[in-house]
Amino acid sequence: MTGRRDHWETVWTTKSPEAVSWHQDDPAPSLAMIEAAGLRKDAAIVDVGGGASVLVDRLLERGHVHVAVLDVSGAALRVAAERLGPLGDDVHWIESDVTSWSPVPGLFDLWHDRAVLHFLTDPAEQAAYAAVLKRATGPGATVILATFAPDGPEKCSGLPVRRHDGATLSALLGPDFRLIEERRQAHVTPGGSTQNFAWCRFARV
Ligand SMILES: C[S@@+](CC[C@H](N)C(=O)[O-])C[C@H]1O[C@@H](n2cnc3c(N)ncnc32)[C@H](O)[C@@H]1O
Numbered sequence: 381m382t383g384r385r386d387h388w389e390t391v392w393t394t395k396s397p398e399a400v401s402w403h404q405d406d407p408a409p410s411l412a413m414i415e416a417a418g419l420r421k422d423a424a425i426v427d428v429g430g431g432a433s434v435l436v437d438r439l440l441e442r443g444h445v446h447v448a449v450l451d452v453s454g455a456a457l458r459v460a461a462e463r464l465g466p467l468g469d470d471v472h473w474i475e476s477d478v479t480s481w482s483p484v485p486g487l488f489d490l491w492h493d494r495a496v497l498h499f500l501t502d503p504a505e506q507a508a509y510a511a512v513l514k515r516a517t518g519p520g521a522t523v524i525l526a527t528f529a530p531d532g533p534e535k536c537s538g539l540p541v542r543r544h545d546g547a548t549l550s551a552l553l554g555p556d557f558r559l560i561e562e563r564r565q566a567h568v569t570p571g572g573s574t575q576n577f578a579w580c581r582f583a584r585v
Pocket of ligand 1: 384
């Protein structure tokens with residue numbers, strides 16, 4: 381969708397990555413759930429809508445060797461790649477809208493998404509997202525989804541969001557995904573406001 385790409389290219393070419401509301405210096409909630417999943421260092425990981433997040437830096441530091449970052453904005457990926465320097469050469473950067481991405485079937489052991497799925501407010505787009513997620517992962521894979529919680533903000537980056545919890549995410553993914561862990565987190569934005577997130581970890585059966 382061109383409008384979506386344009387929106388995010390404008391964000392990532394006009395704002396400082398440290399000033400955007402979703403910025404976090406330390407992706408601790410992601411790392412805690414990834415740690416709990418007990419992945420091997422050679423697990424294939426994709427951070428969907430990774431933007432300029434430092435999660436990829438932390439994963440490389442921890443010895444993960446197959447890390448991909450997907451984003452609809454090439455500008456976002458360039459921010460992350462330039463920050464990493466030569467280390468970024470080991471990352472697979474994918475510029476694509478997740479809803480139209482065509483991953484290698486069953487390739488990924490971990491699908492991670494913080495604050496991307498919630499932008500899909502249209503049920504048809506949510507279904508397209510779930511279909512791509514199912515194509516990308518195989519049995520035993522871990523799926524970590526973080527969205528605004530039911531009492532979280534109604535908008536992000538000026539766009540409306542669909543808020544979720546474990547029940548709505550379970551309904552979206554269907555019976556092949558078992559909800560292992562659900563947490564709430566109060567994210568404090570760089571501007572000092574609080575946003576309630578729902579974090580869910582699923583295992584694909
Ligand atoms: C709120 S930011 C979150 C970034 C990152 N996950 C983090 O936690 O810092 C949303 C990101 O998703 C990307 N994005 C939005 N819609 C997308 C889509 N349909 N497909 C791929 N990326 C998308 C945006 O460019 C942006 O980088």
